[in-house]
Amino acid sequence: MDVLANEIKRIADALESIAKFQGLERNNGHEKFDFSSGSFFSWSTLNNSFRVIEHSFEDDLELLLGIDEAKIKLEDNTIRFAKGFRVNNALLWGARGMGKSSLVRATTSKLMRRFKNLKLVEVPRTSLNKLGDILGFMEDDRFRFVLFCDDLAFSQEEDSYHYLKSLLDGGVNRYENIVFYATSNRRHLISRKMDENEDIILSDEVNQKIALSDRFGLWLGFYDCDQDTYLKMVEMYLKRINFDFLDDNWKKKAIEWQIGRGSRSGRTAWQFICQYANNK
Numbered sequence: 001m002d003v004l005a006n007e008i009k010r011i012a013d014a015l016e017s018i019a020k021f022q023g024l025e026r027n028n029g030h031e032k033f034d035f036s037s038g039s040f041f042s043w044s045t046l047n048n049s050f051r052v053i054e055h056s057f058e059d060d061l062e063l064l065l066g067i068d069e070a071k072i073k074l075e076d077n078t079i080r081f082a083k084g085f086r087v088n089n090a091l092l093w094g095a096r097g098m099g100k101s102s103l104v105r106a107t108t109s110k111l112m113r114r115f116k117n118l119k120l121v122e123v124p125r126t127s128l129n130k131l132g133d134i135l136g137f138m139e140d141d142r143f144r145f146v147l148f149c150d151d152l153a154f155s156q157e158e159d160s161y162h163y164l165k166s167l168l169d170g171g172v173n174r175y176e177n178i179v180f181y182a183t184s185n186r187r188h189l190i191s192r193k194m195d196e197n198e199d200i201i202l203s204d205e206v207n208q209k210i211a212l213s214d215r216f217g218l219w220l221g222f223y224d225c226d227q228d229t230y231l232k233m234v235e236m237y238l239k240r241i242n243f244d245f246l247d248d249n250w251k252k253k254a255i256e257w258q259i260g261r262g263s264r265s266g267r268t269a270w271q272f273i274c275q276y277a278n279n280k
Helices: 002-022 058-063 068-082 100-112 125-137 161-174 204-215 227-240 250-261 266-278
Strands: 024-027 030-033 040-044 049-052 090-094 118-122 144-149 178-184 218-222
Touching: 040 100, 040 125, 058 100, 058 227, 068 090, 068 100, 068 144, 068 178, 068 218, 090 100, 100 118, 100 144, 100 178, 125 144, 161 204, 227 250, 227 266, 250 266
Parallel strands: 040 118, 090 178, 090 218, 118 144, 144 178
Antiparallel strands: 024 030, 040 049
């Protein structure tokens, strides 16, 4: 019996350790997550739980050039939310590589030092059908949650947008301690295709999908930067790697790189640095 009892205790201790590792506890049959264990969290579809991200993104703010207006508006919205006011859900849309997702993470990182109750919870688009369950974990009025979905977009064939639409209409807005931020390359979140024999604007189904973006009260647009801003981005990254600026050939190389890539953005600038630095 002693052997059996010890084995049962060993299994129980192991299960308890797993539960603590996942940050979950049972309360009247409902699972809860210990959000005091960190500031940044990412939803794991595989484990059906959150994992803590041990990283601060605040330093990224100074690297985000050419988006000053978006910086001010998103920070103001997040500050008012952290103070307990009702605010708008935010959609950051536009050009690739201009810092949409970086701005969300960096802004919340900066404000977390001031507002200890502020948390960022990142949810992949593929888990939108689990949003109802995810919100159930976040019923903790001690904290203010920025629920974040990066690269949000839907094809015309997808119907998962219904989950987000219904949650924005009555889900997220039902929780006063949750605001929803999303990034997308598309303003209306839907891939729009024009058929020769059909005016897509008159399609009720498409209009319904396009109307999803109307659920976001704050729209922040991002556009390709001009050449001067692009070169400033390159210069800033070069300083980060302690580049020897006695070599003034970098501007010519940077311009050639962006012409070859067909775009100017922070991402293009960083990709140039990775290539240029390796060849020095």
